Amino acid sequence: KPVIGVFALQGNVREHLAMLTAVGADARPVRRESELAQVDAMVLPGGESTTMYKLARSFELFEPLQKRIADGMPAFGTCAGMIMLANEITGGIDGQETLGGLDVTVRRNAFGRQVDSFEADLEFPDLGPTFATPYHAVFIRAPWVERVGADVQVLSRVGTGLGAGWAGLGPEAGRSRIVAVRHDRLLATSFHPEMTGDVRLHGYFAELVRGL
Ligand code: GLN
Secondary structure (H helix, E strand, O other): OOEEEEEOOOOOHHHHHHHHHHOOOEEEEEOOHHHHOOOOEEEEOOOOHHHHHHHHHHOOOHHHHHHHHHOOOOEEEEOHHHHHHEEEEEOOOOOOOOOOOEEEEEEOOOOOHHHOEEEEEEOOOOOOHHHOOOEEEEEEOOOEEEEEOOOOEEEEEEEOOOOHHHHHHHHHOOOEEEEEEEEOOEEEEOOOOOOOOOOHHHHHHHHHHHOO
16 A cells, blocks of 8 residues: 655644545654655645645644655645745745745646636546546646746646626636646645545545656
8 A cells, every 4th residue: 555644743744644545555644754654645735835834834734845856756746735836936925935846837826816716627638548537626726837848748737717706806806727737746736636526536646646
């Protein structure tokens, strides 16, 4: 069984643990360096990336995590977790650092205030028959991916709407945006995959870890 940790200082930790267990992983909360040392891979949940950054620093997990990722540990970042994995962010606060590794630029709170939260059915055209039916995704003050490096695979996009609810996007409304990517062993989504009963993305990540 792959041993997959969940960064457990913030976010929907229990939900991620339950979904990882459902796809056959040995899922464990990680709050300290000694626990990080025992996992094969990590999930970085959503929450608030500035707070996650500060918590990771004060629990002395930031550098150990950064090092494990640089050494090739698989990681799955969701929402704030995607921001944590990004090499570059826009809309961050002063001094906010990321773990890095994922060669993308991510815009924080990109969808605007009017659309703080929304749901959408997403296609994952490259992920085979398991993803033949749409994936229902929940976005909460979500980031989007603005730039992808040459080695980054775009897994899914969301079309933003033109209705009143999207007015805050101004001229950006109606464009489609990248919301799921894979870069080698790093997987990231703008949305919260732990908030529905759909375990397909956790399953995809567990397969990635098993395949190493
Ligand atoms: N807006 C949050 C941030 O910038 C992310 C929101 C989330 O994880 N649901 O960190």
